[in-house]
Amino acid sequence: LLGLSIAFILTVFLRLTERLWDFVWKAKNRGKVLRIKRPVCLLLTVAFVIGIISILLFMVVPEIIRTVGSIAEEMPGYIASVQEKWKVLAEKFRLTSAELPKIELDKDKLVASIIEFAQKGGVSLFTKAFGMTASFFSGIFSLTIGIVFALFVLLQKEKLGAQFTKTMRAFIPEKHVNTILEVAGLSNKVFSNFVRGQLTEAAIIGILCFIGMSIFSFPYAVAISAL
Numbered sequence: 001l002l003g004l005s006i007a008f009i010l011t012v013f014l015r016l017t018e019r020l021w022d023f024v025w026k027a028k029n030r031g032k033v034l035r036i037k038r039p040v041c042l043l044l045t046v047a048f049v050i051g052i053i054s055i056l057l058f059m060v061v062p063e064i065i066r067t068v069g070s071i072a073e074e075m076p077g078y079i080a081s082v083q084e085k086w087k088v089l090a091e092k093f094r095l096t097s098a099e100l101p102k103i104e105l106d107k108d109k110l111v112a113s114i115i116e117f118a119q120k121g122g123v124s125l126f127t128k129a130f131g132m133t134a135s136f137f138s139g140i141f142s143l144t145i146g147i148v149f150a151l152f153v154l155l156q157k158e159k160l161g162a163q164f165t166k167t168m169r170a171f172i173p174e175k176h177v178n179t180i181l182e183v184a185g186l187s188n189k190v191f192s193n194f195v196r197g198q199l200t201e202a203a204i205i206g207i208l209c210f211i212g213m214s215i216f217s218f219p220y221a222v223a224i225s226a227l
Contacts, residue, residue, distance in 0.1 A: 002142060003149030010045055010154060012195050017041040017048070042154055056226050063223030 018041045025033050153160060168177045206225045213221035 002146035006150035059226040
């Protein structure tokens, strides 16, 4: 399912690449040129998508790093602000510096609570950490297999489509096959238009957001626009 989803999205870009190929090689679109059309166009499509993702990460990640650094630099100011607010609360509830030491903690109970948490929560924490690690590598493995499957489907999509149609006609009445193919074709058209529309809309909104934030000198214009 993951591979088919990736293949469906990549098909949108693959069609555009193949149209550009046909335009460039209009007079020579036969023989060797025709045989290498799909592999080359698929390679260019994958390179284009990876490039777009890399550009977006390049726009967002440095901003996040700068933000973390800015927070670290401002941390002393935040701490001072919290201390000032604590003094206001202390005055409000009449907790003077002389009365504050009277607020004592049961050290034995506190230590016992920490030990109990370590005994019960430590195993749970380890289990969760192990589960998250396993899920991460499982997700990477599934994504890799999905991408490989998607590339295989895109390389042979016409052949696979013809084989699927023949298989249906061998086991399903003709009228039902025609209905399934009609619904599948309409679904493909609708969802392809939806994906193209979403990508176009995202690009337009991102550009307008960047222009607007730049005009008003808002911070993090690039990262927010990319997101």
